[in-house]
Amino acid sequence: MVGSWRLYYTAQAQKDAKKxxxxxxxxxxxxxLKTLEQNPFEPPYEKLTGDFEGAYSRRINIQHRVVYQVLKKQRAVKVIRLYTHYE
Structure with missing residues (x-):
């Protein structure tokens, strides 16, 4: 599909998916995740700092988030966490 981004999942994100x-x-x-495949920069998202500097997050609910990194050259999105970034 033209305009789509490839998603990659860390081992932690794969564990989080079960939760x-x-x-x-x-x-x-x-x-x-479907939104990320189409356009990882479509609002709303938050730029993260600290341990996840350079990554972005989107709220699943008030506590849990999808945390991801955009790899522009590879046109890919690396999904780091799928449950929360507060753990």
Missing amino acids: LKYAGLKEKAEKI
Whole structure:
């Protein structure tokens, strides 16, 4: 598909995906991931600082977020976390 971005998942993100299913947040996270495939810079997103400087996040709910890094040259999105960045 023209204009799409490739998604890659860290080992932690793969573990987090299992937690989402049991927390009832899988559908909302999947919607966010589809948005990232189309345009990782479409608002709303937040630029992160500290340990995740250079990464972005989008809210799944008030506590949990999708944390990701955009690799422009590869036209890819590296999904770092899928559950929360507060753990």
